[in-house]
Amino acid sequence: MKNIIVGILTVVTLGLMVFTFMGGNAYHGGHQGKVIEDIGQTTAKQSVAAPEEKDDREKERDAISALKEKAGNAGAFKVSHMYKSKCASCHGVNGSGYQNGKPMMGPKLIGQTAEKLFKDLVDFKDGRKENMVMKGLLISLSEEDLKKLADEIGEFPARAEALKNK
Ligand code: HEC
DSSP: OHHHHHHHHHHHHHHHHHHHHHHTOSSTTSHHHHHHHHHHHHHHHHHHHHHHHHHHHHHHHHHHHHHHHHHHHHHHSOOOHHHHHHTHHHHOTTSSSEETTEEOSSOOOTTSOHHHHHHHHHHHHHTSSOOHHHHHHHTTSOHHHHHHHHHHHHHHHHHHHHHHTO
16 A cells, blocks of 8 residues: 555656656746846847947047047147137137137137237227226237237238138
8 A cells, every 4th residue: 555655656746847847947948048038139139229329329420520620620720829728719719709600709800900900909908998808818918929919810811711722
């Protein structure tokens, strides 16, 4: 009798083992296998999406190189360090009073004669022409500096012309 019970239990146990094995739930790839498969699919999806990302990056790169080109063009217009550091921020690198199509704080200077520019600058400095911004700026500059700047800005149209012909 005992033998029969042990025999039945053995068969049931073996049957369960086979059943579990076939289902593969707890091991051999059951649920976990599915998760791993899912991860595999996600990764695959991502690698499919990757070219799109590259497009965006390429666009960005294009935009940056376009900007660099612009900056390069502005940089091609050679100005003195004094003009660049003290005047360009309000009057533009080339004295146009514009930067990237937007008006800047200072008016257009390009096209004015050196004589008129020099007179304006001296007048600002001496307070005969009222402008706090310009006066404050020019206070630290000597008359000689003003002359140099006026002469330089007076040359801007010729410089712009020379650039166009390049
Ligand atoms: C912070 C901004 C700013 C900076 C920097 C600046 N300017 Fe000006 N500038 C102005 C403004 C604003 C006016 C207009 C003043 C007015 O019309 O009363 C002006 C006017 C002038 C004028 C008279 C132009 C005109 O048509 O009436 C000259 C010339 C001038 N600036 C030259 C210079 C020079 C040279 C420098 C560098 C040393 C310089 N500016 C730096 C803001 C600036």
